[in-house]
Structures are given as structure tokens and as C-alpha cells.
């Protein structure tokens with residue numbers, strides 16, 4: 001049987017840097033919440049057999065949403081098992097899917113931030129295309145385009161960092177489900193900010209796949225302007 005693709009969307013954060021009254025994934029932009037845009041983009045990809053969203057155990061927002069028809073899909077799983085960090089939410093989500101026998105060891109699991117609601121179709125397809133027999137994993141990423149400065153402890157420039165070979169990691173990040181689960185169970189999650197770094201700690205090094213500048217993460221309030229323009233562009 002050929003490998004299946006499954007997506008997991010960590011959405012249990014509070015959005016402290018975004019600074020809204022509610023978690024940023026529930027902020028409404030261009031007609032619906034950020035989270036619903038993200039889920040809609042993933043569910044539109046027929047190669048994904050399932051999309052699971054990981055919410056905080058005390059999330060009171062998702063249940064209050066009126067789900068549009070596209071979201072009333074058997075492919076969408078809602079899990080209330082988020083943790084204190086993104087990595088914990090991902091680990092708990094995989095554990096829940098595995099316990100419910102929804103995920104098979106060799107399935108490709110694509111972990112995608114709820115806060116990246118403008119994932120372009122072509123970027124997702126480039127990532128899926130990387131899943132061949134030689135692939136241990138792949139992530140979307142962008143080569144660093146700006147000059148990089150290392151700061152001193154007083155906030156002055158210490159030196160300019162050589163940016164050659166440096167990439168900014170995006171999501172989705174795609175690994176075999178069992179391998180990612182094992183990695184997240186073995187590493188100290190405290191310093192893990194993405195799935196690839198958990199795999200690196202196991203000696204597994206993912207392929208870098210060209211991401212897209214439009215696949216930005218809604219992090220600060222000022223990001224909302226660009227996200228709104230992108231979502232309204234109808235060209236993702």
C-alpha cells in the first residue's frame with residue numbers, strides 16, 4: 001500500500017505576541033477565522049487523507065464556530081489535547097491519533113501552524129512531491145534574503161553573519177508519523193521550535209523545499225494587514 005499523507009495543525013497557542021483579546025487563530029480576517037482559513041487550505045488538498053487540529057483542552061472558541069459545509073468533513077478531526085508549548089501540542093496530537101488508530105506508522109505527517117493561513121497550493125504540492133523513496137522528511141523553507149546581524153548584549157551590532165546556506169524554516173514539515181512520534185518522545189521539548197529540530201536530534205536531516213514568502217506566520221498584529229491582502233487576493 002502506498003504511503004498516505006495526513007496533516008496535523010497545532011492550534012493551542014495563546015498568541016501573546018499578536019496581543020489580541022482572543023487567541024490569534026480565532027481572529028477573524030477576510031471573512032472567517034485564521035484557523036478556518038488554514039483548515040480550508042489543507043482540506044482543499046485531496047492528497048491529504050485527514051486533517052487533525054490540536055486545540056487547548058479548555059478551548060471555548062472552536063465549539064462556538066458555525067462550521068461551513070466544507071468543514072463538516074469526515075477528514076477533519078478535532079483534538080482537545082494541546083500542551084504548554086507548540087512541540088507538546090504536536091506530540092500530544094500524534095499520540096491521540098495513534099491511540100485512535102487514525103494514523104499509521106508509515107503515513108507522512110505534515111505538521112502545519114494554524115497561524116500560517118496563507119499556504120499557497122503550489123508550495124504544498126512541492127512539499128508532497130518530495131515524498132519519494134529516498135526521503136526521510138522535508139520542510140518548506142526560504143533562503144534568508146536579508147543581511148544578518150549578530151547583536152552585542154547592549155543591542156549594538158557585534159558582527160555581520162554569513163547568510164550563505166541559511167534558510168528560514170516554514171511549515172508544513174513532513175515526516176513519517178512513527179519516526180516523528182519517536183523523536184518527540186525522546187528529545188527535551190524545551191528547546192524544540194519545529195519538528196525538523198526534533199528529528200535532527202535523532203540524526204535525521206530533512207530536505208529543504210522552496211517555500212513561499214506568502215506562507216508567513218501571523219505573529220505580530222502588523223502581520224494581519226498582509227495576511228488580509230493575501231487572503232483577499234484569491235491567488236494562493
Ligand SMILES: Nc1ccn([C@@H]2O[C@H](COP(=O)(O)OP(=O)(O)OP(=O)(O)O)[C@@H](O)[C@H]2O)c(=O)n1
Nearest residue numbers: 010011012013014015016017084085089114115
Ligand atoms: N502551546 C502551544 C503553543 C503554540 N501552538 C501553535 O503553534 C503554532 C505556532 O506558534 P506561534 O506562532 O508561536 O503561536 P503562539 O504560541 O500562539 O504565539 P506566541 O508565541 O506569540 O504566544 C500556532 O498555530 C499555535 O497555535 C500550539 O499548538 N500549542
Ligand SMILES: C[C@](O)(CO)[C@H](O)COP(=O)(O)O
Nearest residue numbers: 086113169170171193194217
Ligand atoms: C515551526 C515554525 O513555524 C518554523 O518557523 C516556528 O518555529 C513556530 O513559531 P514559534 O514562535 O517558534 O512557536
